Amino acid sequence: MTTAAAAHAVPRVRRTRRRVPWLDRIAYGTVVVLLALAVLGPLLTPHDPYSVDLAKALQAPSGEHLLGTDGLGRDVLSRALAGARASILGALMAVAGAALIGILVASIATIGGRWVDDIVMRFCDITLSLPVMVMALGVAVALGPSLRSAVIAMVVAWWPGFARIARAEMRTVITSPYVEAARVLGASRWRLMLRHVLPNSLDGVYVQATLEIGGATLIMAGLSFVGAGAQPPSAEWGAMVETGSRYLTSAWWISVVPGLLITITALAFALSGDSLRNRNHPDATLA
Amino acid sequence: MRTFRTKRAVGLGLATLALGTATACAADPSGSGAAGDTTLTFGVDGTVPNIDPVLADNSTVDQSVVPMYESLVDYDPDGTLQGRLATEWTVSEDARSVTFTLREGAKFHDGAPVTAEDVKYTFDRAKSLGVGVAQFLSDYASAEVVSPTEVRINLSSPSSLFLGGLAKVYIVNSALVEKNAGSDQGQSWLASNEAGSGPYTLEDFKPNRQILFEKYDDFTGEVNEAAPDKIVYRLIPESSTQREEMLAGNIDVADGIEPQDLSAVLEQDHFTSVELAKAQGLYVYFNMQRPPFDDPEVREGIRLAYDYQAHVDTILGGHGAVATGVAPAVMDCRPDIEPFAQDLDRARELLSGLAASGKELTLAYQSIFAEQADAATALQSTLRDLGVTVKLKTVDYPTYIESLGSVGTTPDMAVIWDNPPTPDVGSLLTTRYHSKFRETSTNFGQYGNPAVDKLLDEANTTGDAAARCELYQQVQQQLNDDSASMPVADEVTTVVVPTTVTGVELYPAHTGYMPHTYQIED
Numbered sequence: 001m002t003t004a005a006a007a008h009a010v011p012r013v014r015r016t017r018r019r020v021p022w023l024d025r026i027a028y029g030t031v032v033v034l035l036a037l038a039v040l041g042p043l044l045t046p047h048d049p050y051s052v053d054l055a056k057a058l059q060a061p062s063g064e065h066l067l068g069t070d071g072l073g074r075d076v077l078s079r080a081l082a083g084a085r086a087s088i089l090g091a092l093m094a095v096a097g098a099a100l101i102g103i104l105v106a107s108i109a110t111i112g113g114r115w116v117d118d119i120v121m122r123f124c125d126i127t128l129s130l131p132v133m134v135m136a137l138g139v140a141v142a143l144g145p146s147l148r149s150a151v152i153a154m155v156v157a158w159w160p161g162f163a164r165i166a167r168a169e170m171r172t173v174i175t176s177p178y179v180e181a182a183r184v185l186g187a188s189r190w191r192l193m194l195r196h197v198l199p200n201s202l203d204g205v206y207v208q209a210t211l212e213i214g215g216a217t218l219i220m221a222g223l224s225f226v227g228a229g230a231q232p233p234s235a236e237w238g239a240m241v242e243t244g245s246r247y248l249t250s251a252w253w254i255s256v257v258p259g260l261l262i263t264i265t266a267l268a269f270a271l272s273g274d275s276l277r278n279r280n281h282p283d284a285t286l287a
Numbered sequence: 288m289r290t291f292r293t294k295r296a297v298g299l300g301l302a303t304l305a306l307g308t309a310t311a312c313a314a315d316p317s318g319s320g321a322a323g324d325t326t327l328t329f330g331v332d333g334t335v336p337n338i339d340p341v342l343a344d345n346s347t348v349d350q351s352v353v354p355m356y357e358s359l360v361d362y363d364p365d366g367t368l369q370g371r372l373a374t375e376w377t378v379s380e381d382a383r384s385v386t387f388t389l390r391e392g393a394k395f396h397d398g399a400p401v402t403a404e405d406v407k408y409t410f411d412r413a414k415s416l417g418v419g420v421a422q423f424l425s426d427y428a429s430a431e432v433v434s435p436t437e438v439r440i441n442l443s444s445p446s447s448l449f450l451g452g453l454a455k456v457y458i459v460n461s462a463l464v465e466k467n468a469g470s471d472q473g474q475s476w477l478a479s480n481e482a483g484s485g486p487y488t489l490e491d492f493k494p495n496r497q498i499l500f501e502k503y504d505d506f507t508g509e510v511n512e513a514a515p516d517k518i519v520y521r522l523i524p525e526s527s528t529q530r531e532e533m534l535a536g537n538i539d540v541a542d543g544i545e546p547q548d549l550s551a552v553l554e555q556d557h558f559t560s561v562e563l564a565k566a567q568g569l570y571v572y573f574n575m576q577r578p579p580f581d582d583p584e585v586r587e588g589i590r591l592a593y594d595y596q597a598h599v600d601t602i603l604g605g606h607g608a609v610a611t612g613v614a615p616a617v618m619d620c621r622p623d624i625e626p627f628a629q630d631l632d633r634a635r636e637l638l639s640g641l642a643a644s645g646k647e648l649t650l651a652y653q654s655i656f657a658e659q660a661d662a663a664t665a666l667q668s669t670l671r672d673l674g675v676t677v678k679l680k681t682v683d684y685p686t687y688i689e690s691l692g693s694v695g696t697t698p699d700m701a702v703i704w705d706n707p708p709t710p711d712v713g714s715l716l717t718t719r720y721h722s723k724f725r726e727t728s729t730n731f732g733q734y735g736n737p738a739v740d741k742l743l744d745e746a747n748t749t750g751d752a753a754a755r756c757e758l759y760q761q762v763q764q765q766l767n768d769d770s771a772s773m774p775v776a777d778e779v780t781t782v783v784v785p786t787t788v789t790g791v792e793l794y795p796a797h798t799g800y801m802p803h804t805y806q807i808e809d
Contacts, residue, residue, distance in 0.1 A: 052668035054597035072664055073601075145681065227654055232679050233664050246527045246657060250547055 027271035102162025211273030350799025356457035356483035408461035423452030546604025588637030610774035642674030710795035
């Protein structure tokens with residue numbers, strides 16, 4: 001009786017928290033579709049995405065070429081599908097790499113004592129003070145423009161953000177009573193870290209990572225757009241927008257199709273990340 | 288007249304905002320110059336990190352130094368060699384020396400008179416630096432100062448190419464350069480300063496961004512009264528950006544607008560276009576000192592794989608023609624060579640060995656130029672269909688030229704625009720295909736063939752024009768049979784100018800702008 005009454009007393013809060021809002025559902029669904037595209041996209045292309053056929057250049061969308069052809073007669077739909085792998089998996093790898101390094105650095109800072117912590121975190125602050133795009137651009141150009149350089153550059157520019165979040169959580173967890181208890185029982189630093197602190201402080205990193213994939217897609221496309229990322233004839237979306245920009249007034253589909261895909265990807269991942277964060281910290285307001 | 292000024296001021300303002308820097312303020316003309324000054328703003332593609340006139344063999348540098356400097360002689364639009372700083376010249380009986388008489392009263396921008404000493408200094412400097420225009424001085428032995436206005440140039444061997452090559456050897460103020468020589472013969476100083484006697488002075492230079500020239504009032508050469516008072520070069524490598532800047536009124540003149548964008552620009556009534564059939568073409572060069580391109584059959588296979596007609600129709604939008612030999616069609620002394628055409632079956636046959644080897648080839652191109660990027664991608668795709676793997680590599684021009692310094696760093700293949708050093712076809716054939724220019728950055732394919740060398744040497748030392756022509760034709764036939772390079776298409780350059788501008792003409796020795804020859808109507 002009492003439980004039923006309690007449930008009755010707070011129905012609104014519980015219901016909204018349980019039910020996933022429709023926007024979030026769309027976002028999750030889109031993410032699933034995009035991930036499927038990233039894996040299967042290159043297998044689904046109706047035409048060879050890299051085959052140049054100058055006689056068919058700049059054809060408007062039609063039955064044969066659903067999304068038209070580009071300035072060199074390549075099928076835009078096929079290129080968009082083939083490019084999903086580079087664009088989405090590239091961003092995922094960059095974020096995963098950055099998160100891993102961030103967690104590692106945060107762990108070192110947490111167990112390494114005050115000096116190590118100070119040095120590592122001040123270094124993070126310095127790196128964070130530089131805009132991600134500028135830093136990634138610099139690193140990518142220095143490494144020689146390629147998709148791999150772009151991913152490495154993004155990892156280099158992005159890990160400090162993850163390190164900060166992970167370290168903040170680890171600081172909280174390491175002072176919690178159950179960690180104290182484990183310490184009193186004689187657990188070593190490493191054991192404390194691996195068994196107790198790490199598993200309990202990664203929620204924030206997961207959420208942050210999901211949130212950042214959207215931004216990473218944008219930076220990845222941006223790097224390719226300015227020529228520091230994927231190189232021709234790669235079908236990476238940012239590079240596609242760039243090659244199409246010459247024809248924007250006469251053949252809009254070349255740039256608009258990959259441009260829309262970039263927008264959708266960035267939005268879907270950002271909304272999913274937001275939704276995840278809200279479910280983790282229901283009191284946090286949507287930024 | 289005033290419209291140009293206002294437009295430019297707005298343009299600079301926008302550029303300042305867009306780039307987020309305040310550097311353009313220094314060039315703002317509103318504080319200087321009399322009311323009614325005319326200004327023409329040019330969109331320049333390519334990169335200009337350095338304005339040392341010794342590098343004027345590069346057409347982008349050439350168009351950046353040509354308003355400020357004078358050479359001894361230059362070609363007029365009708366193709367005749369005319370005096371510039373030199374009023375007359377006499378070639379000695381044995382063709383081993385040339386005596387130049389300099390223009391009376393010619394002055395450098397600091398007021399110092401132009402003397403024979405300056406000519407000697409310029410030639411010696413270029414020769415000892417061994418870069419850029421030094422390629423035109425390969426037969427230069429020494430200079431003797433006969434009198435302040437007379438200088439005798441001695442040649443190591445008679446050369447029919449020598450005089451024409453002087454069109455881009457710009458005479459520098461020896462006293463001024465010496466004063467700032469440092470340890471590199473003034474290279475670092477001249478990289479961003481000028482020491483010329485031309486019709487314009489340098490007001491401002493921001494490497495790879497902007498150059499501002501102002502008319503030199505005491506110019507004693509042939510004065511073009513209707514020339515703009517100020518000339519601004521804004522470096523805008525992307526053609527789509529040039530189009531936008533032009534439509535926004537931020538630049539007045541552009542020669543890098545893509546064919547498909549021309550109509551949008553010309554719809555605006557205040558613009559008109561002038562088509563110049565320049566001696567410029569798109570080429571693919573092979574590194575012929577290394578496998579697989581040491582084999583002429585492999586080179587021929589690559590040449591037969593490309594669809595030239597589609598290149599002209601689609602990539603050039605019809606503004607050009609399929610190449611018919613190593614020299615652009617507008618040049619003299621060319622043999623009759625059929626335009627190259629695609630033959631995939633024969634190409635597949637010739638390239639079967641290369642395809643089977645599985646070797647990955649590098650194809651270098653300049654990504655900022657759409658035509659080169661398109662051609663590189665199209666060639667890569669065709670070769671992929673034939674089983675040959677090609678990796679595209681973007682380079683900038685200075686890096687490419689540097690890589691030609693040795694066979695080891697020269698890319699397997701390169702798609703590049705090329706233009707003859709001088710309007711004399713002999714200069715093109717000699718600098719690009721004579722083995723003595725191998726590993727000197729002018730023999731793009733590192734080509735060497737004793738038979739060709741012999742023909743070229745013979746032609747270059749012959750005074751008889753008809754005999755020279757005949758020899759050059761033989762050379763071109765031989766180069767074609769050898770597939771010594773892959774000429775793709777001859778270009779037509781469309782220069783878009785305001786309707787008030789006239790006098791846009793083709794000066795055969797200069798591929799870039801000749802802004803000091805433009806005339807603005809009132």
